[in-house]
Amino acid sequence: MHPMVKPALRRGWRDLNTVQFGMTPAHALTLGPVDTATGSFLDLLNGTRGLALLREEGRRMDLPDGHVDTLVTRLARAGLLDDARGGGPPADALRGRKEALARLGPDLASLSLTTSGPGEAMGRLAARRRLRVQVRGAGRVGALLAALLSGAGVGEVDVRDDGRVEPGDVAPGGLPAEAVGERRDTAARRAARRAAAERPPRRAVGARGVAKPAGTAGPAGAAGEPGFSLVLLTPRDDVAVHAPAPSVAAPLVASGTPHLHAGVVEATGVVGPLVLPGETGCAGCLHEGRRERDPVWPRLVAQWQSGKSRHVRACDLTLATTVAGLAAAHALAFLDGGLPSTAGARWETSLPTLQWHARPVRAHSACPCGAAEKGKAEHTSMEGESHETMAGLRSPTEPCRTAGTPRPAGTWRAHV
Template sequence: MHPMMKPALRRAWRDRQSVQFGVTPAHAVTLGPVDTATGALMELLDGTRGLPLLCEEARAMGLPDGRAEALVNRLTAAGLLDDPTAGGPAVAALRKRAAAHDRLRPDIASLSVIHPEPGGAAGRVAARRAIRLQVRGAGRVGASIAATLSAAGVGRVEVLDGGYTEPGDVAPGGLSAEAVGDRRDAAARRLVRRAAPDRPPRVAETQDPVGREPGLSLVVLAPRDGLAAYAPALQESEDWIAGGIPHLYTGVVEATGVVGPLVLPGCTACAGCMERGNADLDPGRGRLLAQWRSGRRRTVAACDVALATAVSGLAACHALSFLDGGAPASAGTRWEVSLPQLSWRAQRITPHLDCVCGAAGKTEREHTSAVAPTHATMNG
């Protein structure tokens, strides 16, 4: 082990005997009592020394035997230490791709704040390279999500959409003005490649031991028609459920942005649960949906570029949290934000007894434990 204080956490003496690591209340940790000599020893924890050398340095500073080991154990228990040599073969391979590693260093630093184990952050970023996901929709929201996930190190980001890029599809972080007139899917693929920290993984890098392609870890549904994200078609929802594919809905309709629900088939409430619940509360819902979806009028979709950018960023965060093994707040919940107030509000979706997804048969404990499945489960 080569102990290193997590560089992402700013360090400051709170008083003469305690040190605060981190600025924000969400992740700050205060450690004490810490004497001046131990504080000086902390300065040596920069990842360049193994534990034996640290012990020698501590003795040279006049510290008693065992002080270095005790400090390392204490800091590790508090989630304040990292190890630049940890993380296994995938992390070692990432370090060899120096340009990609440099691009992803800020992401690793960020993850180190929320994953306490040494090497845990680098391991999660390295694992993203083997992930395969789809973004369905290459408009202002979907293209930006695809580019962001690719830039975050996800190895295989597939974008599906039809038609040709229109001027209204152009957005910062998404399709460029130069792509207008090109096929949307082709333009989005170019965008994904440009955003990636390095070349896409070779097929052999992502196959399992018997040579099979990885399954989809996640599908992000970001249709250009925001209505299809706000009120998804039940047949499409049932197809994802039957395939056991986790999926996240997001988009902008009129002046409202939505992120969620993130659906874990059979475990959390799905779009079908949501629509059936809405129909129970509003008997006229079906008639409205039929008219909204009729397509009799061809109009420019209302999609504010700043709102679309905010929605795509939040959706990408939720997707990455799930892919890294976390439990984002969009699981079984829809988040909405509307102009001009811009106050996010959550709508918890209750599993519906008549829905084919089967989530209604789960207990609350089962719903909670299923939110963060392993990559093996997602890819299986």
């Protein structure tokens, strides 16, 4: 282990004997009392030295025997330390790709703040390279979402849509102006590839002669095609955003493929639900719940679907970009092993106030997905971080995360 205090955490002295790591309440921790020698020793925790050399440095600074190991252990348990060489062989392979790692450096720094174990952040970033996701719908939301996931290190991002790129599809970070007239899915895939920090890992040949990325798991597709860790449904049709047809996602539910809905309808952005088949509410549950609350709901949906479509659907550029960004963040949170708040809920915001609201999508007994039978909250559990309190690890006066703060964790994990 080559320990280093997480570089993403700003450090400051609250007084002569107390150090604060981090600025925001979600991540800040304090260490104290800290004597002068220990404060100087903290500067040596920069990832360039192993524990043996750190012990030598500690003796040279007249620190008590065992002090270095105690300090390193408890800082690590508090989530303040990273390992400059941790993460396993996949992380070592990523470190060898200097240009790609330089591009992904800010993402790695962010991951270090949402993980606790030394080397865990690099391990998760390296794991993204082995993931396979699909985006269905390549309008202003879908094309940008695909580029964001690819740029964040997801190894393979497939995009599916029909038709050709229209002038109204062009958006910064998504489909460029020169793509107008091209096949929509082809142009979106190209945009995703251009956003990637590196070429996706070479795909191995499966038992049926179908290439697949090393480590891909999950439900298999047609002709032995490997399954997706996550499918993102981003239709350009505003009716499909507001009232997603259960039949569209039914094959995903049947195959057990996690999927996330997102899009823009009129002047409202929607992200969610993230559907974990058999665990959380799906499009069918959403439809049944709405019909239960409003008996005329099916009649309205039928009219919206059969009515003559307007020439240009409303899709504000900045709202579409906001939706794509939030959907990408929720997708990455899931792919990295977390359980974002879109699991069983839709987040909605409307122009011009842009206040986000969570709309629960509860599992419905009339829906054949089976989530209602599973019971509540089986996919969420609370696991505490069993941190010891150092003579000194405590919360500062401002609200900060303290050692032992529980974090949610789910039984669902992205297939790697």
